[in-house]
Amino acid sequence: MDPVLLARIQFAVTIGFHFIFPPISIGLAWLLVVVEGRAWRSGDPVYVEMGKLFGKLLAFTFAMGVATGILMEFQFGTNWAEYSKFVGDIFGAPLAAEGVFAFFLESTFLGLYLFGRGRVPKAVHWFSILMVAVGSVISAFWILVANSWQQTPAGYAIRNGRAELESFWGAVFNPSTFPRFFHTITAAFLVGAFFMAAVAAYRLLRNREDEVGRRALRLSLVWGLVMAILVAFPFGHMHAQQVARTQPAKFAAIEGLYTTQAEAPLVLFGWVKNRPPEIKAKVEIKGLLSWMAFGDAQTPVRGIDEFPADEVPPLWMTFVSFHNMVILGLFFIAAMAWGVLQLWRGPPWESSWYLKLLVYAVPLPVIACEFGWVTAEVGRQPWIVYGLLRTSEAHSQTVSAGEILFSMLLFGVIYVLLGALWVYLMIEEAKHGLEPAVGKKEVMV
């Protein structure tokens, strides 16, 4: 088998699995900053309970992220040695900065947060979850800097057969860093909100009086609605505009535009065939793509036919993942908006179907993140560093297909088991402290 393809599949599997956890951790950490802040200021036992419950869920998810994250950092060297040699002068620094500025902060203060309750002053305890949350965002920033540089390289010069650093800030603030960072970080906040809402809904379905569930629902719906809007507008929109400017082949692929044209249409739905590039059964709005990408319906947008065949990303996968992400994004706004509306009109916990919807919707924001990641990374193909280095030239020459296959199967099996256990135990943990609905005492503030 082709070692490049295997190395790509291994990377996709291991990073795809890893990427389930950090958005949940980031989103949950910031919600806990709010919850623990209220617990500290008011001393209200319901908030203290909430803090403990979601703190445990955070700890468990964080541990999964750490465990699966170690491989990420090593994998550039083990599987993509040629890539590492080519980009090391630029790409290593953000990874090291992530360690120095973020990993130490989150990991050290998470220990203090989880084990320090009652041992340190309440203000310090709150400060520790704040540092976890701040660390998680700094971490996201630096890893997205590294990723963005792969997408839109800047601040470098090609010398000695590799990319060498010319301007550190140029590389850090390359054209896609900010759009990607804000889009991704608001997505993580949204994931956290859906996660908290699902736990709350799950508890409320079992006991409508559960005060922890009610307050968690209220908090997560409001926060979630804000984030569901922000992730799409302005940040998703800005990110797409940046892709249109800086990676036109990717933009054409994800939008399903196969011929260059003025008044380019926005394709809403369709079925993509890779060869020859064609979309069947499509629904489109004329001129809308030109207008959304460049602010003018007359502006021509470059289609796939403009690019040499060996510089075009896979069409089906990018179109499908991008469009599903967008559809999910619209669903998130609707789901959160309905819940927020109910906060005024009658409590949302009165509505069984809505609570069930929230419970079953919990994987969707994570799936949307995965779609977004596929859109970004498959859309970058055939380049590993956009325009500079091809993926097919970047793998480790000394690692055989058999070795990759072996490790891929090894991690495949481990990850399936860990993933299943994580889901099962999270559900068990979500019930923690939940009293049965019948004959329970009213929790009073």
Added chain:
Amino acid sequence: MDLNTIWFLLLGVLITGYAILDGFDLGVGVLFLFARNEEERRIYLNAIGPVWDGNEVWLLTGGGALFAAFPIVYATVFSAFYLAMMLLVTALIARAVSFEFRGKLTGERWKKLWDWCFGLGSLVAAVLYGVAVGNVIRGIPIDESGIFTGSFFGLLNPFALLCGLVGVAMFTMQGAAYMALKTEGELRERMRDWTVRGWTAFVVLYAVATAASILAAPHAFVGLLGKAAFWIILLLFAVAAVLVPVESRRERYGRAFLMSSLSIAALIGLAAVGLFPRLVPSSINLAYSLTIYNAASTPRTHMVMLIIALTGMPLVLVYTAYVYSVFKGKVVLTEDSY
């Protein structure tokens, strides 16, 4: 001193920080295999519970720093050690998740499963670190164009395996010295015994490995006796290593742990003096070795990284020290414990 040398030193500092801090975590994991009952096992886990995650970050930061400062070494060595790296990651995953999984369900078999994952994961990681260091000191087959030409089984040579045992002994000593600080009564006495036992094995195995390295890695000894750094670090190592059992028997556990940590630092220092200015000697021809010059990033990247390290690490040390001070003293099991 040029930036390449500074980064050689800083990388040494990161590896030393990792070996001292996660070293005791790994040692605790190895000793965990010998725990006698459930309460003891929980004491082991909670002794490192609040800090193990932060300790492991030294590894991640070290990896990132290696990537940034000497990318050719990062790329060549990590791909050369491919299967060993995958085993290492598997072991680290097993131990990381067992903390969380273990306490989530009751049931003997469930706990047993994660006990083994934690203990064996730690043991395997300790062995592999030793094997990796052994191979680096000995040199690996790198040809004139910097390509690794060896195999996985070539990495499992007798000298490297011997170094693997040194690693296990060293981390066991470190883990026991740490546990003596966190326990009391009979368990503490056993930890004291384990410190001395681990120390004995460490000193004997290290002496054998040093003798073997004269044959296995003669390049490390060329001009060594003329270097002042060698004599200073050797003296430090001798003093620290002698004091580990002495302080332990006198029940001065804080000092014993400090001496154990110092001997680890000195051991890494001795290896570094032997290697410098090489990072990975080539066993085919020393001229093909990866050095701090031919494997390095540009001075600009080294400078950027130096600024990152100098701004970030002092802060890290301050809050790490604070967190350790909060959790100072004996383990107390509470409802928040593992």
